[in-house]
Amino acid sequence: MKDILKPLVDIVGEKAVSNHEEDLWYYSRDPGVLEPKRPDYVVAPKTTEQVQAIVRLANEEKIPVVPMGNGMSLTGIVRPLKGGIVMDMKQMNKIVEVNDRGRYVVVEGGVSQGQLKAYLEDNYPHLRHSIPDAPPGTTIAANVALHGQGRLSMQYGFNSDMVTGLEVVLPNGEVCKIGSWCMGPYWFSKGPSLPDLSGLFLGWLGTTGVLTKVGLRLYPQKKLRDVEIFVVDRAELVEDIIYRLSHTEMTEDLTVWFQPKPLMFKGNYHITVYFTGDTEEEVEFKRKLIWNAVQSYIDSKDGGFMGIAPMKSGLLEQPQRTISVFADVPKGGGFEYSGPITLVENFPEYTAMFEEIAAKYNLLYAATIRVIAGGHAMMYGMSFAFNRADQEMMDRVKTALDEATEFALDLGGIPWKPNVSEQAMAIQRMDPSTLSLMKMVKENLDPNGIMNPGNWEVN
Ligand SMILES: Cc1cc2nc3c(=O)[nH]c(=O)nc-3n(C[C@H](O)[C@H](O)[C@H](O)COP(=O)(O)OP(=O)(O)OC[C@H]3O[C@@H](n4cnc5c(N)ncnc54)[C@H](O)[C@@H]3O)c2cc1C
Incomplete structure (x- = not known):
């Protein structure tokens, strides 16, 4: 693998990149039972443009990129199975917009559940989101990337059903707007009545792109x-x-x-x-x-x-x-x-x-x-x-x-949030037509196979 430390530093600055052993040790593992896998670099972008530049570099050099929130999904799905870059999203922590009457929020890809909960309690005490029972440092983008569930899932479905729009950096570095904000200012709907393209990213465990913004429905906070x-x-x-x-x-x-x-x-x-x-x-x-x-x-x-x-x-x-x-x-x-x-x-x-x-x-x-x-x-x-x-x-x-x-x-x-062997069990049981559609999606979006490789390997 080519040495990309210098170009990574040029993108995010010295403090936001590391290839030091102690950092790599930390980013090799999650709290689950699966064995650690060592990355080569850890990088923490602050902006969508930085995410784009990192992904472009990785795509040119065919180096894996694993987006990571808080690394608490437990099933080993943020371990860099083929080395490369772990992209820690936690610096992208802005709450971009709350539409009070439209009851939705737009957050950057590293905003945590606890952060949004505290923000709403302080500023919009009549609104809430579907918080999971996961530790508060876990991120909203990761939770919808794995179809998580939370305190409102009994009423409204998986947390990913509550997504109202996405900003995604594709594996070639392009940014894509998903949902109503692709043609106007508002983030009120991820799909209907447009073709719902969010399914190309939700549930894919970071294997088809990096979620840099997420629009999410909010609900009444009862007294x-x-x-x-x-x-x-x-x-x-x-x-x-x-x-x-x-x-x-x-x-x-x-x-x-x-x-x-x-x-x-x-x-x-x-x-x-x-x-x-x-x-x-x-x-x-x-x-x-x-x-x-x-x-x-x-x-x-x-x-x-x-x-x-x-x-x-x-x-x-x-x-x-x-x-x-x-x-x-x-x-x-x-x-x-x-x-x-x-x-x-x-x-x-x-x-x-x-x-x-x-x-x-x-x-x-x-x-x-x-x-x-x-x-x-x-x-x-x-x-x-x-x-x-x-x-x-x-x-x-x-x-x-x-x-x-x-x-x-x-x-x-x-x-749910399947580890690699559970993914293999699912693939083995899947109807061939479904599998072949997944292959088409993956091959077209990520022809070099750089996004969280080893997961959802349908090829
Ligand atoms: C005690 C405990 C209780 C839990 N309870 C719940 C619960 O009630 N409901 C629930 O849903 N889960 C629960 N979980 C599981 C898990 O913690 C959550 O699903 C949580 O949302 C994972 O967030 P994370 O930031 O740690 O994800 P990570 O582990 O960092 O990432 C998860 C996946 O998302 C991908 N990803 C991360 N960020 C991005 C991004 N920006 N763009 C694209 N892909 C990305 C990663 O590559 C990985 O595949 C629980 C876990 C624990 C430890």
Whole structure:
């Protein structure tokens, strides 16, 4: 590989490039279970023009470029599998515009979830975005690049469904405007009624271009929020309960969680129901409809609401920090989760298999599953915590995650933020016509294969 340190310094300045071993060490890994891969350079652009110049240089020299937000997607998808440049986007951190009445925001490609949340709380307290439970430093652009989900996904779908426009640097260095702002000043729609070109970039894990700006829908921030947890001890009841609760259209967010520790949780399935309102009256009205929806399960003693007063403040936190705390349960700070998306009706079968796999490999797990878009599907976070100093334990986690994904795909599910082996499983199962369209997209957009190579390798 040609030495490109000097041209990179010419583009972004000395302080924003590194090929020092300690920096490369850091950028070789994520907190997940997959082995590190060393980049050759790390570069942190500040402007779209700098991103363009870096990508042009990389394209001329056929050097890989891996866009990176906060590196917290856990499935190894920001590891530079073929070396080259890791492009750290965090310096592109401007909130460009909020359209208050149109309820959308435009952010640069490195703006974090926590930054946008704080900005809205300070300046537009009546607006909010669909914040994931990921650490607050994770970025909005990365989250839509992997079709993430957040606190409003039950109502409005994947966070990528909430995109209203994109600015993308293509692998040849050109900038492309996607959405209504391609022909006017406003970022209110990513596609309809134009051909929706955002699909060339959303879900591609940075393999088709670099998102330098993202337009995102905002939603009303209600004044009050409350939560209830409904508990059953039979997985086969979960689908019907979710169906009844989602039918009320009263819930802001609906998640299911189960874990074997502490022991009081073992064998139970907890359905967490969030609901909001601007007045006590509105909240109580929604609570009543939610209770009514599952009353027959309470009457038959098949389920009931849990007393949650001491846990409430933690549950209402956004993002919910207890999820990150789980990472250090076995000490050693390793944490990774398999995230298939399946129909809600597959819950009992997938859950039983997951618990069996965890027992087979003797692994501690915690599972949180979010219901998407009013009950169309469920997005799983089946987490294994592990000790990074214990290679044998990490190998068990890897095998268990692969087995869990294979099973989910056999049930008709799809993988979410798939690691390389899950991508291969998906490609293997894909209809040839779909695969050939993906090939056409990739070959035309990125003929030199420089963008996050090793991921979505359809060629
Ligand atoms: C405790 C915990 C809880 C989590 N909870 C959730 C959750 O509730 N919902 C959820 O969706 N996720 C969750 N996650 C997973 C993950 O952290 C998020 O999806 C997060 O959005 C990833 O952001 P990042 O900036 O760390 O992405 P990165 O890991 O940096 O990047 C992810 C992918 O996007 C690509 N990419 C990054 N920036 C760009 C760009 N500007 N242009 C093009 N491609 C780009 C990268 O190449 C990579 O393929 C959780 C993770 C943890 C650790």
